[in-house]
Amino acid sequence: MFKIVLDAGHGRNTPGKRCLKSLDPAETREWVLNARICDKMERLLANYSGYELLRADDRTGATDVALKARTDAANRWGADLYLSVHHNAGLGGRNGGGPEVYVYTSPSAKTVEYQKIIHDCFVERAGKFGNRANEMPRKNLHVCRETHMPSVLIECGFMDSPGDVPLILSESFAYKAAQGLTEALVQIGGLKKVKEETSMAECKFTDISGHYGEKQIREVFEMGIMNGVDETHFEPDKPVTRAQAAIIARNVVRYITGK
Ligand SMILES: [Zn+2]
Known part of the structure; x- marks a missing residue:
């Protein structure tokens, strides 16, 4: 070890x-x-x-x-x-x-x-x-x-x-x-x-280029706060559900505090 x-x-x-x-x-x-x-x-x-x-x-x-x-x-x-x-x-x-x-x-x-x-x-x-x-x-x-x-x-x-x-x-x-x-x-x-990168994977979204939120989308993805709908799509104009909002909030807290 x-x-x-x-x-x-x-x-x-x-x-x-x-x-x-x-x-x-x-x-x-x-x-x-x-x-x-x-x-x-x-x-x-x-x-x-x-x-x-x-x-x-x-x-x-x-x-x-x-x-x-x-x-x-x-x-x-x-x-x-x-x-x-x-x-x-x-x-x-x-x-x-x-x-x-x-x-x-x-x-x-x-x-x-x-x-x-x-x-x-x-x-x-x-x-x-x-x-x-x-x-x-x-x-x-x-x-x-x-x-x-x-x-x-x-x-x-x-x-x-x-x-x-x-x-x-x-x-x-x-x-x-x-x-x-x-x-x-x-x-x-x-x-x-032992496993492939998940939340820390390199950003490969093809549908955010030129979007007003592109920079922030890349950042929250790299921080592990939000994922795409799949590896290559973020769907930047789609609404967020209450459950997704809860997950995002939890991920933000984990990112800041490490817990
Ligand atoms: Zn120093």
Whole structure:
């Protein structure tokens, strides 16, 4: 059994950790972006066997779990891999950005191998963007230093880059990032596919193109909140029944709270 710790960085109310207001008036919190990717990864991983998963953050986002508590939990549990998901800052609204995949300053050979797989799978799905000179740096980070197992921290993009912000805010980016990172875990842990993707399947609707609700339809589908009437049809102008409304409401709550 391959034991994975998944760690959405920070908490919903961690000071400072948010998108730059001039680029995102809603100042979307970093934890929201981190957790959105982790939640999607969990749903994608549900299609595989051969692993156990522990979330090191507070899924509700209410608490910013201390770094020591996160790494202690991973060490106690005897995890095989620690993956921490973050979004970056430091550009202050200047151009630039892109992903960075970190390991400790003196990593094990296995950690370096995992770093490359995670980087390559992420870029394969989420695409090449930004201008990072080194997308696979080494740094003295707590979650990489204090863990007894290979530990990798990914900064998915910059919350203060005019190029990255619209990208990292989009539901489709979060989905592709989750796909790439999940594929890395499948490769690293040798996980076996047990069922085809259902709610997380790629949107293949042929009847929404140009519709005023196209963007939102794609998003709620990718979030697992609404399905089509079949794989290729959404029927965007058809009414919703009371039962369907109840299911949608339940799915929204699950999406937000994880429960
Ligand atoms: Zn962070």
